[in-house]
Amino acid sequence: MNIPLDALDLLDQGVAIFDAHHRLVYQNAPFVAMVAPGRTPFREGSGLALILDCLAAQGVGQGDDLRRRLSVLREALVAGDERQVELVGERGRHLFVVARATESGTLLLQVRDITLERRSTVKLESVMKVAVSTLADLAEYRDTDTSEHVLRVARLTHEIARELVGVGYPAEELSADFLSHLGTASMLHDIGKVGVPDSILLKKGKLEAEERAQIERHAEDGGSILKKASRLLPESLHFRLAAEIAFSHHERWDGKGYPSQLAGEQIPLSARITSVADVFDALSSERPYKPAWPLDKVEAYMRESAGTQFDPRVVAALGKVLEVRERASNIQWSALMSLNDPVVDHDHAVLLTLINQISLEANCHDPSAVEFVVDELVGYTLSHFGREERLLERNGYPHLDAHKKVHRRMAEEVIALRDKLRNNFTPALGEEISRYLRNWLTDHILVEDKKFARYLGG
Template sequence: MQQMILIVDDNRSNIKIAQTILENEYRVGAALSGKKALQFLTQAIPDLILLDISMPEMSGFEVMEELKLREEWKDIPVIFLTANVEPQIEAKCFKMGAVDFIPKPFVPEVIKNRINRTLELQTYRKNLEEAVKNQSQKILQQTEELARKQQELMAIQQEVIISMANLIEGRDDSTGGHIKRTSQYVELIARALRSDGKFNDILSDEYIENLCKAAPMHDIGKICISDIILKKPGGLTEAEFDIMKQHAEQGGNVISSTMGKIEKKEFIDIAFDIATYHHEKWNGNGYPHGLKEEKIPLSARIMAVADVFDALVSKRCYKEAMDSEEAFRIIQESSGSHFDPEIAKVFIELRQSIEEILKNDTSI
């Protein structure tokens, strides 16, 4: 069955244009006001809502507030429609919980691409949750095969983690090598720290295993950030950067809601800390909470060095790749300000091994 899209706009011409663009691929419903949209939802639940912001009687933002109050409506993805593309409006759209926004007047390819991408991600997430739920139920029903099933589930989960991480990295024009390289850096750092007698009360074999398994999820919160921002060439505005920074806390939320009930607490804690706090800085000037020094979880402090270094040596839509010598110099200069000085020192001492990883990676 075709997926259903509900278009909410007080302008009949806008609805007609959107219907013409979408009707060959989707079932399309329409409402000329916010109140009529809410009435529509009592009869049918669409897969996606295209919601105009500026409407009489009830604005799109007011409709969004109503959606969040009903359990059966709160998870419907919403894309706002607006002729106002000012950064503060964009920021409010995402703050209200929208997954994206589409500017007016409509461009057929833009509206189709945004909708297709949103529905693909929504389907991917639902399938992931359903797959994990089904697998967990099977394990509970087959206790005599628990050990074997647990190993199978862990392998499936790790494949899902890598697949999701690669999907997200691909959205901001990364090749996917970033995930593999940063995981390798993280393992090298953790094992070198333990060899040096540092953080031995934390760096057990289980901790390092969970750390390496969780590292690919550090930017999973970007699933909640618009492509407009992720793929923007050049620098972000202050409002856009404020939106981008939300990916840290969003990442922790995704991990807790998606995997919190089926993974071990030790792994979830590390994955949550990496996703949420890997942009914190040793001097307290990072985000999302401005944590300082050892108040930043060790896993996030390790991830921060690995992530920044690899970002520096990688080509992105907004910059060219930096040579490794310059990147190592930046890590050294940022020791004690951005990075934990003990971790930065160990990373620099690992330069030969890091260079070997870069040399052997054909994706750069």
């Protein structure tokens, strides 16, 4: 029976068939439109390599990385084998490519446009992230006055998890879903603190035994709250991971933690990673009840605590993250940028450091990493603008209203960048955001902020 293959032109996905030597024997009309928009159909006998090169050309700015991922479609497949690759093309178009083999060696290549599905997923995940972030703020606002701590912990948690394969953790424990959800889930690690009174939470002196016990109950309380949420949303990996993190992030590798005295790999990996990120950030940041430790002292403490308080491999991964961060120095802080106010200068230095992080190769190709940096940048920018405006008001700056308008415009621009990032991420966009923000901040410091420097201290 002759099958009318032109009927396959009515499909909403591209289909191509290759012989055992990877030569093209059939393609439907949607295949050409998706793989090489604007060109005529491929000639019969065209090699699979040519088709994959056309696909790679759509992944703007992804270059060798995308070619490497697409190369798995050329690997020898046995009957029943399947290879999958997702790529992001111009204007954020998502294509899902699947290769399947038959017993005769024939290769079936399918290409599907999943842009609408991905955008729906992004919107749902954005809503979930906003909900998680709001809950995290509720837990943290009395302790740190801002949400900056949870954003820093989220970013560091993600980066540590990304480095774990290189220090001996098997890749199968670090699935793509785990890596993409862990950072956001970690933001709720201290949600149980909502039940701890201020008199205990912010106490500067030594805690009494009963007060210590009440503080320690926050792990069980937080875990219980999030387990209920996870049962209501069983499909949500965010809340499932968040529950195990909240329960177990105060457990210790040597079994002397709380609430369950778990030891070693009995402690969920998500909690082991978050524990390291949380303690590192808590020690290196100022809190209402303590000053920040110098970075070298914090690093020494983390190394000394590996194998007792912390999983040694997670601490090793932290060390790799810090080494990578140290290399991020596209913009160097200089005396030329100083406004002779320690608070404003410190804020500007922090913002420069954050923008430098996006330019790192390890980050600009990682959508989760870029989004965490930009989220942190948005939060810190808004906090900085508030501090700067209050300072100018105290010093009687006559052009404060105009300066506030500049701040509003800049805030709108960076928030718009974050939204663009969530909808249409490509490595090229990560690099574009890095370049834009470098100019955005240096122009602001060297032009706009220099206008008020002479009023400070007046």
